[in-house]
Amino acid sequence: MITLKDINKTYPGAAPLHVLKDISLNIGRGELVSIMGASGSGKSTLLNILGILDGYDSGEYWLDGRLIKNLSENRAADLRNRMIGFVFQSFNLISYKDAADNVALPLFYQGVGRRKRRALAMEQLEKLGLADRAHHLPGELSGGQKQRVAIARSLITRPSIILADEPTGALDSRTSKEVMQIFRDLNSQQGMTIAIVTHDPGVGEQTNRIIRISDGRIV
Numbered sequence: 001m002i003t004l005k006d007i008n009k010t011y012p013g014a015a016p017l018h019v020l021k022d023i024s025l026n027i028g029r030g031e032l033v034s035i036m037g038a039s040g041s042g043k044s045t046l047l048n049i050l051g052i053l054d055g056y057d058s059g060e061y062w063l064d065g066r067l068i069k070n071l072s073e074n075r076a077a078d079l080r081n082r083m084i085g086f087v088f089q090s091f092n093l094i095s096y097k098d099a100a101d102n103v104a105l106p107l108f109y110q111g112v113g114r115r116k117r118r119a120l121a122m123e124q125l126e127k128l129g130l131a132d133r134a135h136h137l138p139g140e141l142s143g144g145q146k147q148r149v150a151i152a153r154s155l156i157t158r159p160s161i162i163l164a165d166e167p168t169g170a171l172d173s174r175t176s177k178e179v180m181q182i183f184r185d186l187n188s189q190q191g192m193t194i195a196i197v198t199h200d201p202g203v204g205e206q207t208n209r210i211i212r213i214s215d216g217r218i219v
C-alpha cells in the first residue's frame, strides 16, 4: 500500500533542519503498524508526508501504485480526500457542529447531499456505538467519545488507509485502550490498513509491527 524509498526532508531556515534521513519503509495492505520514536524524532513530519499534507526533498513515495511527488494542490487534495483518513491527538472536531455533522463533513467536500450525508454519518456512528451521541456537540462528549467521533469521520469516505498521529495522547490509559481496540477491530474485521504514530510503548504493543524512528532515521 505504502512504499517509501530514501526519503529526505529538510526544514529550511537560518539553521536548516535535516529532519528525515534516507527513510525507506513498506506498509502492506491490511497491516496495523505503529511508528514509534521520541518527541522530535520526525514522526509527525513522516506522517504528514504519508498523508500528502507535506512534500519531501528527495526519494520516492508510492501510495497504492502511484508516485506521490510534486503533485499540484488540487491533485494532492483529491487523492487525500479519496484515499486517506486522518485521526489526530486533539480530535480536530468543529465545536459548533454536532457529532453527526462532524462525521459527515468529508462527504460535504465530496458534494454528497445533506440527507445522504446525515444518513451515512448516523450509520458510521452506530457502528462505533455512538448513535445516542449523534446530536451532541463535541463539548458534551468525553475524550474517548470525541476520538470515536473523529474515527467515524476518518472512515466515512471509505479510505484505503487510516493515519493517526498520537491518537491516544490526550486520553487516560483506560480510554486509550478502548480507542486502540477500535483500531484493532477495524484492522482485523475489515482489513483496514492503519498506521499509528505514537511515543507510547503501550500503544505500540497493541499494533502488529513497530517501525522505530530515531533522529530522523529508521532504526
Ligand code: ADP
Pocket: 011, 017, 019, 037, 038, 039, 040, 041, 042, 043, 044, 045, 046
Ligand atoms: P515528532 O512528531 O516525532 O515529535 P516532528 O516531526 O514534529 O517530530 O518534528 C521533528 C523536528 O522537526 C523537530 O525538531 C521539530 O521542531 C522540527 N519541525 C517540525 N515541523 C517543523 C516546521 N514546520 N518547520 C521547522 N521545523 C519543524
Ligand code: MG
Pocket: 043, 044, 045
Ligand atoms: Mg509529533
